[in-house]
Amino acid sequence: MVDVERLREIAREVISRDDVRQLIGYRQGTYGFRARPAFITSPEEVDQLIFSPACVNNLATYLTLEEKLPVPRGQEPDLRKVAVMVKGCDSRALVQQMEEKAYERERIVVLGIPCTGVVDMDKVEKRFPDVLSRGEITLEGDKFVLSFDGQREEVPKEELLADKCKRCRYPTPLVYDQLLDEAVERFADDDYSDVLELEKRSAEEKWAYWEEKFSRCIRCYSCRNVCPMCYCEDCVLDRLNPQWMRRSVDISENTAYHIARAYHLAGRCIQCGECQRVCPVEIPLMELNRKFYKDVEELYDYEPGTDAEAPPLLATFKVDDREDFIL
Amino acid sequence: MAVKKLNKDKEKEALQELTKFRLIAPAKSDEVVIFKQITDPGEAFLEYGNSTVPPKKVVFPQTETLFRFQRGNPELREKNVEEEGTTVIFGLRPCDARAMSIVDRLFSWDYEDPYYLKRRELTTLVGLACVEPPSINCFCTSLGGSPFGTEGLDMLLADMGDHYLVRALTEKGEKLQETLSAHLEDAPAEEEKKAEEMAARAEGKIARSINTEGIPEKLPTLWEHELWKKVSAACLGCGICTYLCPTCHCFDIQDEVEEMGEGRRARMWDSCMFSEYTLHASGHNPRPTRRERTRNRISHKYSYYPKRFEVIACVGCGRCINLCPVNIDILEILEQVVDAS
Numbered sequence: 001m002v003d004v005e006r007l008r009e010i011a012r013e014v015i016s017r018d019d020v021r022q023l024i025g026y027r028q029g030t031y032g033f034r035a036r037p038a039f040i041t042s043p044e045e046v047d048q049l050i051f052s053p054a055c056v057n058n059l060a061t062y063l064t065l066e067e068k069l070p071v072p073r074g075q076e077p078d079l080r081k082v083a084v085m086v087k088g089c090d091s092r093a094l095v096q097q098m099e100e101k102a103y104e105r106e107r108i109v110v111l112g113i114p115c116t117g118v119v120d121m122d123k124v125e126k127r128f129p130d131v132l133s134r135g136e137i138t139l140e141g142d143k144f145v146l147s148f149d150g151q152r153e154e155v156p157k158e159e160l161l162a163d164k165c166k167r168c169r170y171p172t173p174l175v176y177d178q179l180l181d182e183a184v185e186r187f188a189d190d191d192y193s194d195v196l197e198l199e200k201r202s203a204e205e206k207w208a209y210w211e212e213k214f215s216r217c218i219r220c221y222s223c224r225n226v227c228p229m230c231y232c233e234d235c236v237l238d239r240l241n242p243q244w245m246r247r248s249v250d251i252s253e254n255t256a257y258h259i260a261r262a263y264h265l266a267g268r269c270i271q272c273g274e275c276q277r278v279c280p281v282e283i284p285l286m287e288l289n290r291k292f293y294k295d296v297e298e299l300y301d302y303e304p305g306t307d308a309e310a311p312p313l314l315a316t317f318k319v320d321d322r323e324d325f326i327l
Numbered sequence: 328m329a330v331k332k333l334n335k336d337k338e339k340e341a342l343q344e345l346t347k348f349r350l351i352a353p354a355k356s357d358e359v360v361i362f363k364q365i366t367d368p369g370e371a372f373l374e375y376g377n378s379t380v381p382p383k384k385v386v387f388p389q390t391e392t393l394f395r396f397q398r399g400n401p402e403l404r405e406k407n408v409e410e411e412g413t414t415v416i417f418g419l420r421p422c423d424a425r426a427m428s429i430v431d432r433l434f435s436w437d438y439e440d441p442y443y444l445k446r447r448e449l450t451t452l453v454g455l456a457c458v459e460p461p462s463i464n465c466f467c468t469s470l471g472g473s474p475f476g477t478e479g480l481d482m483l484l485a486d487m488g489d490h491y492l493v494r495a496l497t498e499k500g501e502k503l504q505e506t507l508s509a510h511l512e513d514a515p516a517e518e519e520k521k522a523e524e525m526a527a528r529a530e531g532k533i534a535r536s537i538n539t540e541g542i543p544e545k546l547p548t549l550w551e552h553e554l555w556k557k558v559s560a561a562c563l564g565c566g567i568c569t570y571l572c573p574t575c576h577c578f579d580i581q582d583e584v585e586e587m588g589e590g591r592r593a594r595m596w597d598s599c600m601f602s603e604y605t606l607h608a609s610g611h612n613p614r615p616t617r618r619e620r621t622r623n624r625i626s627h628k629y630s631y632y633p634k635r636f637e638v639i640a641c642v643g644c645g646r647c648i649n650l651c652p653v654n655i656d657i658l659e660i661l662e663q664v665v666d667a668s
Contacts, residue, residue, distance in 0.1 A: 029656075030648075030654060030656040030659045031535075034654045035654075036653055036654035037561040037653055039557075039560040039561070057653060062561075065563065065564075067616040067617060069615055130463060131463070132534045132535065212356065213357075216356055216359060216361065218380060218389065218566075218570050218571075219566075220565050220567045220570045220598075221565050221601075222563065222565035222566070222567050224565075225564050225565040226563050226565070226652055238603045240581075246581075246583055247390075247579065247595050247597075248581075248583060249389045249390045249596075250390065274652075277652070278563075278565075278567075280379055280380075280571060280650045281359050281380070282359050
């Protein structure tokens with residue numbers, strides 16, 4: 001686990017650099033075990049920074065989410081770098097964004113966090129529902145240790161670990177300027193057992209399953225907005241004239257939205273699981289993304305977000321690509 | 328009208344009785360609790376904290392057809408809300424009912440909104456008191472509400488263990504009590520006192536609070552304050568906080584054209600957190616970034632609304648805190664507003 005003092009020391013050096021304007025990391029949340037994104041612009045703010053298994057957000061999203069107002073006449077745009085803290089899975093978002101030429105590598109400073117897994121905050125809050133005062137989560141061996149209100153509780157790692165971490169192939173960031181700790185060995189692999197289960201169902205069963213999930217969707221677009229790969233400046237969903245997708249909420253439009261989203265992420269989703277984490281009505285979006293992910297790996301021997309030099313999947317063609325699935 | 332009790336072994340029969348109306352009750356879809364129309368009493372799920380999506384959607388649907396039109400036909404086919412019939416929302420929390428009474432002021436203000444008001448007229452609200460605060464982020468008592476609050480409700484039920492204490496609060500509630508009379512018994516006199524004690528205990532368990540005094544007047548003075556940039560820095564610009572808010576009521580009106588020359592004019596929830604909200608046809612947007620949009624959300628609830636309607640448009644249900652993906656916390660924002668200078 002990253003030592004907080006070392007993390008702050010490195011962050012202080014980075015934010016003190018003349019060519020860095022902002023550092024994006026984590027800080028304590030407002031209640032319970034929550035952590036939240038921190039936006040540091042001066043060395044004085046560095047002491048807020050933390051890293052713990054509660055730091056679930058994928059901060060790579062913020063590199064493309066920033067809204068910039070037009071620069072007033074006579075002023076120069078601020079072209080200084082943005083530094084960002086990333087776990088293994090989050091670093092894959094950077095790799096994929098750079099593969100797609102979302103920005104230049106030189107624009108960012110990457111502080112890599114070798115990660116031993118983060119918690120599923122829903123599981124934590126279900127288990128400890130009434131913790132208001134700020135609590136802490138650390139990992140000790142194979143147990144999460146939760147400290148709050150002068151109490152200390154130990155829970156086996158397996159019970160609170162986020163599902164995505166149970167199949168993590170890349171715990172150590174794949175891209176970084178500085179690594180904040182010793183690299184972590186791969187501790188899990190993805191056998192796609194969940195996808196295989198879903199694939200066994202008949203088309204009718206699948207439709208009934210997804211109809212129930214999609215009918216709950218309120219189209220808050222949190223799944224799109226949190227996704228580090230959903231960064232089009234002009235999103236088809238926001239277009240009003242012509243309107244490609246209706247704002248009205250019904251099973252037909254909801255389904256169209258989620259299918260369109262899943263297809264836009266085929267060969268691009270890097271499995272950070274943020275879309276499913278944030279969904280207020282608990283739609284299991286990663287099941288869709290993982291089906292595509294598995295197909296892409298099997299059909300094209302391609303894993304998105306693992307090689308910044310490689311072209312994006314949809315920009316490649318190999319003469320020996322399998323074609324047996326084409327009707 | 329006398330206070331009654333509904334034994335839990337009669338709960339299903341009572342709900343069955345209510346299915347002769349359009350009965351809306353909390354129901355489970357996987358682990359998510361959502362208000363929906365039920366026809367089978369077994370679908371109702373009353374052992375819940377609070378619903379994820381507030382029941383505002385019953386009187387203010389997320390998508391609502393106003394009228395339909397057809398090419399070559401000058402007649403508009405208008406929607407008649409009355410066809411939806413008498414509606415009972417069963418088992419909503421006092422904060423969500425109070426939210427409706429707050430939003431009523433807007434929809435009956437300079438223009439009387441026929442759709443919303445007709446639905447409100449047709450709807451009877453049966454509340455379920457909070458014996459426990461439903462979430463760690465409940466702060467209803469800071470806004471004039473309470474776990475056993477009755478504002479906006481026609482009837483209040485309190486879970487007493489093996490039965491509910493039933494109290495009609497309005498004429499509509501009394502009518503409903505008559506409808507249910509076969510399933511109700513007289514409540515012993517000491518029950519009310521017991522309920523009062525439970526109410527006080529539940530209130531005492533509410534852990535979070537904010538002193539709202541002075542906030543509505545102060546907010547406009549902080550227009551360019553640096554706090555807005557800080558509190559909105561992490562915002563993703565999604566609609567969770569507004570769509571799940573029981574008092575948020577912004578809507579957009581759009582025409583949807585279908586095949587065969589048919590179409591409809593519909594209104595649908597809008598969110599001030601979306602980038603195209605108030606986007607002008609010219610391309611100019613007076614709220615160009617999430618800083619202005621967050622400022623608008625807080626100011627609308629805590630300044631513009633109380634200025635116009637003398638009530639803060641927030642009931643302290645805590646949904647916007649519980650479900651924000653990046654832990655933006657309205658109570659923290661308000662504390663910063665109080666401290667700002």
